[in-house]
Amino acid sequence: MDKSFREPIRFKWIWVVLAIITLAGVPWYLPQGTIYPIILGFPYWAFISVVSTIVLAVFMTYVINNYWDMESLVEQDEEGGQDK
Amino acid sequence: MSEVKFIGWHGLVVLVLYAVFIMATCIYLSARQTRKDSLKSFYIGGGGLGAMLLFFTLYATQYSGNTVVGYAPAAYRTGYAYFQSIPFFIMVIVGYLLFAPRLHVLAKKHNFVTPSDWLQKRFESKAVTLLGTILMAYGLSNYLLEQLVAMGHAISGLTAGFIPYFYGVIFLVIIMFIYEWLGGMKAVAIADTINGIALMIGVVSLMFLSLRYFGSLGEAAQFIVNEAPKKIGVPALETSINWISIYILVGVGAAVYPHAIQRIYAAKSEKVLKKSLSRMAWMPFITSGMVFIIGIIGIKAFPGLDKAQSEKLIGMVANVIASKSALNYWMMMILYTGIIGAIMSTTDSVILALSSLISNDIYGRFVKPGASEKDKVLWGKIVGICIVLLLLIIAWKPPATLYEIFVLKFEILIQVAPAFLLGLYWKKLNKNGVLLGMIIGAVVASGMTFAGVKTFHGVHGGVIGLAINMAICILISLAVPSSKDEEKKAEEIISLNA
Numbered sequence: 258m259d260k261s262f263r264e265p266i267r268f269k270w271i272w273v274v275l276a277i278i279t280l281a282g283v284p285w286y287l288p289q290g291t292i293y294p295i296i297l298g299f300p301y302w303a304f305i306s307v308v309s310t311i312v313l314a315v316f317m318t319y320v321i322n323n324y325w326d327m328e329s330l331v332e333q334d335e336e337g338g339q340d341k
Numbered sequence: 342m343s344e345v346k347f348i349g350w351h352g353l354v355v356l357v358l359y360a361v362f363i364m365a366t367c368i369y370l371s372a373r374q375t376r377k378d379s380l381k382s383f384y385i386g387g388g389g390l391g392a393m394l395l396f397f398t399l400y401a402t403q404y405s406g407n408t409v410v411g412y413a414p415a416a417y418r419t420g421y422a423y424f425q426s427i428p429f430f431i432m433v434i435v436g437y438l439l440f441a442p443r444l445h446v447l448a449k450k451h452n453f454v455t456p457s458d459w460l461q462k463r464f465e466s467k468a469v470t471l472l473g474t475i476l477m478a479y480g481l482s483n484y485l486l487e488q489l490v491a492m493g494h495a496i497s498g499l500t501a502g503f504i505p506y507f508y509g510v511i512f513l514v515i516i517m518f519i520y521e522w523l524g525g526m527k528a529v530a531i532a533d534t535i536n537g538i539a540l541m542i543g544v545v546s547l548m549f550l551s552l553r554y555f556g557s558l559g560e561a562a563q564f565i566v567n568e569a570p571k572k573i574g575v576p577a578l579e580t581s582i583n584w585i586s587i588y589i590l591v592g593v594g595a596a597v598y599p600h601a602i603q604r605i606y607a608a609k610s611e612k613v614l615k616k617s618l619s620r621m622a623w624m625p626f627i628t629s630g631m632v633f634i635i636g637i638i639g640i641k642a643f644p645g646l647d648k649a650q651s652e653k654l655i656g657m658v659a660n661v662i663a664s665k666s667a668l669n670y671w672m673m674m675i676l677y678t679g680i681i682g683a684i685m686s687t688t689d690s691v692i693l694a695l696s697s698l699i700s701n702d703i704y705g706r707f708v709k710p711g712a713s714e715k716d717k718v719l720w721g722k723i724v725g726i727c728i729v730l731l732l733l734i735i736a737w738k739p740p741a742t743l744y745e746i747f748v749l750k751f752e753i754l755i756q757v758a759p760a761f762l763l764g765l766y767w768k769k770l771n772k773n774g775v776l777l778g779m780i781i782g783a784v785v786a787s788g789m790t791f792a793g794v795k796t797f798h799g800v801h802g803g804v805i806g807l808a809i810n811m812a813i814c815i816l817i818s819l820a821v822p823s824s825k826d827e828e829k830k831a832e833e834i835i836s837l838n839a
Contacts, residue, residue, distance in 0.1 A: 265438045266766065275435060279588065282428055285581035290574040292566060298558030298637075302575045303421040310428045310625075317434055317622040321615050325438075327446050328611045330837050 349503025416636025420572020543679030782810025
């Protein structure tokens with residue numbers, strides 16, 4: 258198999274990192290009803306969500322660009338198949 | 342929506358000009374390139390969509406008019422916990438990452454046109470293909486019905502009731518049918534590009550004008566602390582569980598929408614698909630993110646609205662902005678046109694996907710297996726029109742009973758996910774497991790909806806159905822294994838080697 262071949266689902270660490278980023282953005286671990294400090298119009302817990310969402314988008318962009326390369330295996334991909 | 346005091350004929354002129362512009366552009370750019378005697382050319386643009394068209398068709402199809410009209414009121418009622426509407430759109434991209442890389446390669450290798458092509462190829466079972474196709478067509482029809490109703494409300498909002506709900510929808514549906522009939526997927530992608538740009542301009546300008554006229558997010562936060570602290574405090578644990586459940590429901594559900602899968606097939610190359618999806622990961626910030634801010638600002642600007650009143654929030658915001666200057670008035674016209682465009686772009690994609698399931702799978706596999714491609718495409722178009730007409734009648738006069746039948750969408754669609762998520766990687770997954778899993782998953786999810794139990798401890802019926810479905814797929818495939826020959830065949834099908 259070509260060394261540059263990469264399929265995201267095969268990298269377990271990607272899914273662990275995704276789970277951590279995602280779960281960090283949901284306030285299940287914070288005391289209910291707390292609000293302060295308010296940062297840029299967001300209560301602190303929603304601000305954590307904002308940061309985690311930005312990190313999620315950055316990470317997704319990184320993974321798509323660096324850990325998804327099936328074309329090296331299937332050279333004909335670019336040309337598409339024949340009509341059905 | 343009906344709160345904006347637009348002058349009726351202004352809205353009418355804008356709507357007609359916009360619709361005719363889209364139709365003419367689509368026909369001019371796509372009709373000659375699209376072959377009506379080829380399923381692949383008609384339904385997935387010959388598998389040759391480039392980066393710009395693919396990105397905009399993904400964007401405009403995923404974000405519907407409801408993202409603006411429905412999400413702002415939801416943020417108004419829920420408060421800051423509705424921030425989830427931004428990451429959950431990124432979760433759709435995460436959902437794609439689970440299967441799109443491999444499916445794209447296999448679709449090119451085996452010439453897939455519809456999601457059912459994969460089911461048939463992988464499981465070689467008429468029962469699996471038929472049930473999967475019916476679940477997808479059923480979920481899509483309800484999704485379409487919802488879009489048609491939303492379209493009617495948006496049109497009567499834009500034209501201040503000048504155009505009755507029903508005639509407005511008929512007019513836009515005819516426009517969509519004309520360009521789809523002539524240009525197929527290519528036409529839909531071009532229309533989506535125009536509609537996507539109109540939506541972006543509309544939402545971005547609405548947010549900035551809202552900040553200008555109703556005050557900053559910080560001021561709104563201070564107001565909410567004093568007047569509605571529940572909307573700004575850390576929510577209850579059940580809300581957080583519900584939040585995670587939504588990630589699964591939307592992340593997996595929206596990624597396996599038939600029209601979403603067909604866009605994986607339609608991508609010209611892996612590079613194009615990667616480019617479009619990585620851009621899509623950022624779109625929630627300038628779409629649902631801005632709508633979220635408008636909803637939060639609305640809590641301070643229009644305090645104390647009940648559920649029904651809050652549904653008109655976007656109309657109220659737009660009305661105040663439009664009354665400030667002539668420029669604002671026309672900006673709000675663009676917003677409303679963008680909302681209608683967003684609904685159109687979702688609707689046309691759903692109609693095309695539905696029509697492809699009917700033509701390629703129901704007609705081509707079960708009604709007349711030897712039919713020519715030209716015959717299949719024509720049949721799909723005609724039955725597609727009949728279904729839309731039927732849905733229009735239902736949208737016009739909604740039935741008083743059994744309303745739940747028309748509500749099921751994600752819950753049902755998501756039940757085909759294991760056939761993709763497991764079927765693409767695990768050679769032992771077999772038709773018995775998939776069939777039984779789909780049936781029980783769909784029964785559990787729809788049963789909960791019929792019983793009026795939307796969630797169980799915060800987890801959605803569709804997600805519970807999916808979990809049971811997955812478990813059955815695995816257990817049955819292990820308990821009643823396929824023959825060695827069948828396993829070997831499955832291995833060859835999912836193999837990436839050309």
